Amino acid sequence: MRVLVTGGAGFIGSHVAEAASEAGHNVLVVDDLSTGRTENLPPGVDFHPVDIRNREVFRELALQFRPDAISHHAAQASVSISVREPGYDAEVNVLGSLNVAEVACEVSSRLIFASTGGALYGEVADGAAAGEGSPARPLSPYACSKASFELYLKAFAETADLNYTILRYANVYGPRQNPHGEAGVVAIFLRRLLRGEPIQVNARARLGDDGCVRDYVFVRDAVRANLAAFEGVLERRTINIATGIGTSTRMLAEKIASLVNKPAIVRDGEHRAGDLERSVLDPTVMTSMLGDPTPLAEGLEATTDWFRFESEPS
Ligand SMILES: NC(=O)c1ccc[n+]([C@@H]2O[C@H](COP(=O)([O-])OP(=O)(O)OC[C@H]3O[C@@H](n4cnc5c(N)ncnc54)[C@H](O)[C@@H]3O)[C@@H](O)[C@H]2O)c1
Structure with missing residues (x-):
């Protein structure tokens, strides 16, 4: 399988790229190295230092590679930066992500989106755990941009038959x-x-x-979910990755x-x-499909x- 990992030089993306490569997939990493590092890249994966906001360059690269699955981890991933620079956050997390979704539609690739349960559900009362059906209560620009792209994915599924999985990570x-x-x-x-x-x-x-x-959820559990999503064996569109x-x-x-x-x-x-x-977050759906978290x-x-x-x- 050909797998494109955006943000694959970052923390979670590099683990996904490494595991995908070890599983025998052909892996292409796209990352602008704004927070990622080349030292994180696993050996043997093809790497392109490209900004996902650069629609033409990203599109050309992805069309050449023709991925079967895209694991979309590239993001402005800091809540505090999103508070200081909401415009920049939206440029990367909404507009950049739209470039990724458009390519996924164009090449009929499955799209796996690294969303956030940690920020999206807002305050969770003592004794409770937010399930996938809990309402989104974004309280930061970062949570807004992630929630917004989730809505776009649902719309793209309607209008362009996009096949997607949303992984709502807790604190990885x-x-x-x-x-x-x-x-x-x-x-x-x-x-x-x-x-x-x-x-x-x-x-x-x-x-x-x-x-x-x-x-706090271990990165290995996020990786397991991505690999299962590549294979299309996760039966739900939206899954909390949590303990x-x-x-x-x-x-x-x-x-x-x-x-x-x-x-x-x-x-x-x-x-x-x-x-x-x-x-x-409530991990019941995840554990039913992937077993217990670490x-x-x-x-x-x-x-x-x-x-x-x-x-x-x-
Ligand atoms: N770490 C967590 O606990 C957590 C929780 C929920 C969701 N997430 C999401 O998981 C993903 C990965 O997070 P992480 O913790 O590994 O962060 P990270 O900062 O290590 O990884 C993000 C990667 O995206 C790259 N990037 C940023 N802007 C880019 C752009 N415009 N074009 C191309 N590449 C770009 C960065 O260089 C970096 O390598 C993000 O989407 C984040 O929002 C993380």
Whole structure:
């Protein structure tokens, strides 16, 4: 199968490209390297440093390759940048994504979209988990651009028979992650704790509380979903990629500190404006199709090993 991975030099996209290549697919990566790095690229994949906003160049490249599946991960993926520069966020996440969708329609490729459950559902009440049928309550320009492209996909399915799968990721962590994405706190804590530097737990509501609650899902589970979507074996259009388990920032800090095996200096910070207090997604649909998600302890251990190796002087 020919698989085009947009954003394949980034954190999640590079894992998808690597696994697709290992599964024997012919992989083409398109990435403008705005946050991605060539070091992330798996060996043997074809790479083109192209901006998806550049409609003609992207289209020509994709038409030559004629993918069977497009895994669309290229995005402006930072909530805080979207707040500062909503226009730029929409240019990449809406207009750039439309270029990807148009190509998918033109070559009759399946389109897998890396959407966000972590941001799209808004606040999730204590004790609850947002299912795929929960209403979208985007509270940031980033969540708006992702929700908007989801609507475009539904429209393209009607008007152009587009075959698509929306993967709504919770907060994805794992090797190669950068501090800017939705689960960036894992990368920040790991880097700082490995260097013996203090870390900060920002308040959920009041200074000194345990911090915001997130559903941390290991990157391997996002990859498994992409590979299954390429094969067309996922029976649903929209699927949460999550664990259903909420972890507070303080709990996460404690787990990482014990893995790093260094004393942690933890400071308390104020609540950051715009941070959701609690986001947990219901993974029932995902688990019925793909099995159980990776336990946090196992995923964090693998992630810690990678960051430890990365931080060693070469
Ligand atoms: N990390 C998470 O927890 C999370 C959660 C939900 C959804 N997502 C989504 O998953 C996808 C991947 O996220 P990530 O965490 O790996 O982020 P990332 O920043 O590591 O990856 C994004 C990649 O897209 C590339 N890119 C950005 N703008 C581009 C453009 N105009 N043209 C071509 N390439 C461009 C970047 O260089 C980067 O390599 C994004 O769509 C993001 O919104 C991530």
